[in-house]
């Protein structure tokens with residue numbers, strides 16, 4: 001088949017809402033967009049282990065430690081499935097890791113905020129994994145097969161993450177006044193960064209239309225942000241916490257919540273590398289990569305011996 005016929009084939013696959021597989025021809029821009037998105041997603045899973053990993057040794061009970069360990073290990077697994085999905089597009093993991101530690105590729109802005117109290121573990125599960133679920137469930141129908149299939153398993157685990165966070169918060173709000181204050185203080189810090197996880201407002205998101213036309217993205221950033229707010233407000237009420245937004249209220253005409261605008265300047269600054277923990281996160285990841293050099297060398301030597 002010539003290029004025109006291959007392109008027509010690709011367009012027909014997308015139009016019929018079928019999956020594009022690694023063996024199929026695809027436009028170079030589609031491949032590049034997917035590599036960027038999947039790599040950014042994989043990096044987020046891996047860097048996302050750090051803020052919570054910070055509390056593993058300080059978990060308040062054996063039960064909490066076991067839950068948190070399992071959750072953080074899941075995130076490592078998500079990173080691995082996603083690097084494997086990216087590899088089907090012709091890049092390798094080593095190359096992606098290099099781009100992460102040299103800050104040439106991004107990861108989610110949310111992981112550049114510090115975890116200051118154990119309530120943050122609950123709030124991250126509830127809000128950050130909750131926002132991740134809103135973003136990721138539609139990706140189970142992404143037009144690229146390996147990414148869509150990886151997302152199915154990831155989403156099942158994300159829902160455990162959201163539940164464990166909510167359950168932790170329920171225990172805390174039913175505890176002492178000091179515990180309730182810890183939860184509220186943590187919600188105050190995480191609410192706005194969680195809303196930023198959906199990316200810039202639609203008007204400022206130039207790639208959205210093309211990604212939607214390709215069936216990579218199914219909803220715009222603002223649609224997903226709205227869905228998250230509508231889902232979260234009743235949960236906040238059940239917990240008895242206040243979401244720190246004076247403009248947040250139910251709009252009966254729209255049958256949805258109105259809410260305030262995130263601080264987009266802060267978002268831009270965090271993405272550009274000057275969030276509270278950017279340097280620390282990358283530095284830690286670099287160190288872990290260097291510490292693992294002997295494992296990669298040993299695996300290489302072993303593979304060569306058996307060739």
Ligand SMILES: [Fe+2]
Nearest residue numbers: 045074075078
């Ligand atoms: Fe994850």
Ligand SMILES: [Fe+2]
Nearest residue numbers: 075129158161
């Ligand atoms: Fe998660």
